[in-house]
Amino acid sequence: MKQFFEGPDPALPIEINQIRILIVVGIILIAGFMSADLHVIPAAIHDSYFFTRVGVQIPLCLLFLVASFHSSFKRYYYPLVTFIMVLIAYTNMWFVDLVWHKENISFAYEGTVLYSFFAMFILRLSFKYSVIYAALVSGAFVFLVGHSEVYGDHAFLNVGFVLTSLLVCLIGVLQIEQAQKKLIAANERLTELSKIDPLTELYNRRTYKALFNSLLSLHKRTNGSVCVFIVDLDHFKRYNDHYGHLAGDAIIQQQAKFLKQIFKRDSDVVARYGGEEFIIATFGNDEEYCRGLAQRIIECWHQDPYPHVQSQFGQVTCSVGWYLTNANNIDTEKDIVSKADDAMYQAKRSGRNQFMQHHE
Numbered sequence: 001m002k003q004f005f006e007g008p009d010p011a012l013p014i015e016i017n018q019i020r021i022l023i024v025v026g027i028i029l030i031a032g033f034m035s036a037d038l039h040v041i042p043a044a045i046h047d048s049y050f051f052t053r054v055g056v057q058i059p060l061c062l063l064f065l066v067a068s069f070h071s072s073f074k075r076y077y078y079p080l081v082t083f084i085m086v087l088i089a090y091t092n093m094w095f096v097d098l099v100w101h102k103e104n105i106s107f108a109y110e111g112t113v114l115y116s117f118f119a120m121f122i123l124r125l126s127f128k129y130s131v132i133y134a135a136l137v138s139g140a141f142v143f144l145v146g147h148s149e150v151y152g153d154h155a156f157l158n159v160g161f162v163l164t165s166l167l168v169c170l171i172g173v174l175q176i177e178q179a180q181k182k183l184i185a186a187n188e189r190l191t192e193l194s195k196i197d198p199l200t201e202l203y204n205r206r207t208y209k210a211l212f213n214s215l216l217s218l219h220k221r222t223n224g225s226v227c228v229f230i231v232d233l234d235h236f237k238r239y240n241d242h243y244g245h246l247a248g249d250a251i252i253q254q255q256a257k258f259l260k261q262i263f264k265r266d267s268d269v270v271a272r273y274g275g276e277e278f279i280i281a282t283f284g285n286d287e288e289y290c291r292g293l294a295q296r297i298i299e300c301w302h303q304d305p306y307p308h309v310q311s312q313f314g315q316v317t318c319s320v321g322w323y324l325t326n327a328n329n330i331d332t333e334k335d336i337v338s339k340a341d342d343a344m345y346q347a348k349r350s351g352r353n354q355f356m357q358h359h360e
């Protein structure tokens with residue numbers, strides 16, 4: 001319930017508080033038209049007119065306002081708007097018919113168009129419900145004009161005007177809906193891109209942290225293990241200086257490719273942590289298995305060697321530091337990263353091209 005009333009709701013076309021304000025605006029408009037109309041229509045039909053506005057249309061708006069406080073409002077918004085706006089339009093048509101039969105007066109039909117604008121563009125009916133609304137309203141208007149001679153010689157013209165207006169409204173709603181869909185897709189793409197490192201297409205550091213934290217709390221509940229590996233390319237500055245930055249980029253991409261081949265589980269989080277540094281978190285593995293993974297990271301570069309004349313190994317290599325513990329031993333992501341990082345620097349100090357485990 002609390003969540004429902006907070007901020008913009010993705011299922012509603014407009015914020016809930018704006019909807020309420022718009023309903024009040026609708027009531028004020030009806031009241032405004034009523035005070036103007038009462039000056040021009042004959043006194044004999046004042047009661048009927050009053051009934052349509054104060055007895056039916058305004059209570060329908062108030063009903064809508066009250067419904068907006070119900071927890072299911074969001075789910076039934078479109079059918080509810082369609083239902084209420086169609087009833088409001090029907091009330092108007094009933095009155096047009098009544099005035100014609102009682103007083104021989106052709107009451108204005110433009111209200112039908114105005115209600116449609118309000119339903120489709122102000123209360124923002126979806127295209128599907130706009131079609132339903134337009135079909136119900138235009139059907140009733142055609143019936144009204146066919147059933148009584150209220151608009152005399154102008155009947156055909158008026159029907160044409162109402163139907164064309166509804167059609168124009170539908171095209172407008174469709175265009176807005178399509179533009180909105182494109183915008184949502186572009187937004188989703190941007191969000192996706194903001195999570196990924198463009199060079200390696202691995203997760204970036206920010207996404208790693210978010211994923212790690214959510215998986216960590218999951219594994220705390222099952223008292224499972226968590227293992228973090230830090231992978232750092234050896235003598236990479238020399239590689240860049242000798243082979244050029246673009247060749248360096250290709251090595252970073254190759255390292256990412258190797259890591260993706262090793263860490264394939266859905267629960268494995270593989271990310272580019274910084275320049276030539278990578279981080280991987282795996283869950284639910286024992287020590288022997290994790291050691292095997294660390295070994296495979298080192299061996300990748302041996303099985304598929306890339307020359308590096310500036311390195312004592314003559315080929316590209318990397319160093320790996322890893323730390324395995326129970327998920328409940330960790331408070332923050334930083335705790336585990338700094339331990340795996342210490343082990344990685346120990347591997348560097350011990351000569352590079354090797355893996356090292358951090359022990360408590």
Ligand SMILES: Nc1nc2c(ncn2[C@@H]2O[C@H](COP(=O)(O)OP(=O)(O)OP(=O)(O)O)[C@@H](O)[C@H]2O)c(=O)[nH]1
Nearest residue numbers: 232233234235236237238240245246248249275276
């Ligand atoms: N080509 C390329 N180089 C990068 C990128 N990001 C960082 N680097 C380079 O990676 C190098 C990292 O150098 P250092 O931190 O000194 O480490 P190192 O030369 O690998 O030495 P050790 O880690 O001690 O073996 C720097 O020269 C950075 O410019 C990148 O996206 N592309």
